[in-house]
Amino acid sequence: xxxxxxxxxxxxxxxxxxxxxxxxxxxxxxxxxxxxxxxxxxxxxxxxxxxxxxxxxxxxxxxxxxxxxxxxxxxxxxxxxxxxxxxxxxxxxxxxxxxxxxxxxxxxxxxxxxxxxxxxxxxxxxxxxxxxxxxxxxxxxxxxxxxxxxxxxxxxxxxxxxxxxxxxxxxxxxxxxxxxxxxxxxxxxxxxxxxxxxxxxxxxxxxxxxxxxxxxxxxxxxxxxxxxxxxxxxxxxxxxxxxxxxxxxxxxxxxxxxxxxxxxxxxxxxxxxxxxxxxxxxxxxxxx
Numbered sequence: 001x002x003x004x005x006x007x008x009x010x011x012x013x014x015x016x017x018x019x020x021x022x023x024x025x026x027x028x029x030x031x032x033x034x035x036x037x038x039x040x041x042x043x044x045x046x047x048x049x050x051x052x053x054x055x056x057x058x059x060x061x062x063x064x065x066x067x068x069x070x071x072x073x074x075x076x077x078x079x080x081x082x083x084x085x086x087x088x089x090x091x092x093x094x095x096x097x098x099x100x101x102x103x104x105x106x107x108x109x110x111x112x113x114x115x116x117x118x119x120x121x122x123x124x125x126x127x128x129x130x131x132x133x134x135x136x137x138x139x140x141x142x143x144x145x146x147x148x149x150x151x152x153x154x155x156x157x158x159x160x161x162x163x164x165x166x167x168x169x170x171x172x173x174x175x176x177x178x179x180x181x182x183x184x185x186x187x188x189x190x191x192x193x194x195x196x197x198x199x200x201x202x203x204x205x206x207x208x209x210x211x212x213x214x215x216x217x218x219x220x221x222x223x224x225x226x227x228x229x230x231x232x233x234x235x236x237x238x239x240x241x242x243x244x245x246x247x248x249x250x251x252x253x254x255x256x257x258x259x260x261x262x263x264x265x266x267x268x269x270x271x272x273x274x275x276x277x278x279x280x281x282x283x284x285x286x287x288x
Contacts, residue, residue, distance in 0.1 A: 007037065010058035012059055012060070012135050013039055014063065015040070015074050016062070016071075026120065027091075033229075035136045035227075050073075054086070059087045059132060064093065087106055091123070092111075109127050121240035122231060125200070138202075139153075149181070150178065153202075153203045153226075154175050154190075158171055165195065166196075166233055170198070171193065173199075174228070175189050175190030176190075176224075186255075189259045190286070195233075198230070200229045201227065203225070203226055205225035208221065209221060219251065222252065223262070224246070225244060225246055226245040228241075228242070228245065228283070238275065239275050241279055243283060244263075246262040247260065265280075
């Protein structure tokens, strides 16, 4: 999660003041958890390398603070971005008391440094929704094809019922399913979050290997990473979380392949440890 993006797919170049390095690295981590391909200079890159990374990027993300608006290297990055006709998306981390740019068509989100950690999930959500879809890594569907089955992730969106305190608000279910060689669809696992949370989810990593731990037939096993991001509808009741699941899928050509939860852990330290434990238990139940 901590590595900078060095691949060939479209990515975001982040420019910021080095005086805001701590908060920039926190935001980088949050965006990379959401699958964003992102590069930023941590203070060790040469001007030549930084310029080349900017020129090769899909777009630029500017952290607007009192420090960055007087930073010479940020000014240099923005000058190069304009010359190369890059879209510059902005996020504001200081309250200036007045609009810096009333024509900022690519302004994505704003909060203050003081409440950044408390607001990071919602802040990230706005940025993710505003950035081009191309800068996010994605796994092609189906994510695996065996001799008899094709494997897919599945998302289902619905509105909460009138019996819920959050009646009418949107919700997502996430799971894994197969379609067999006759076109029959079967859900192997599905997770429905508690109403207190708004869920977003994605399959972030897939690997296959021969391992008799899951199967004695000698067939391949899939190991997949799933990132579940929870935003509490009421933070006093349900704090925000990123939960990473590692799952194993074996017996890939069976009528119903076996899916197993290998690991489940929170990525950010929530203030309410009991809420974290309850959420993990709720996820674990969905595999039983």
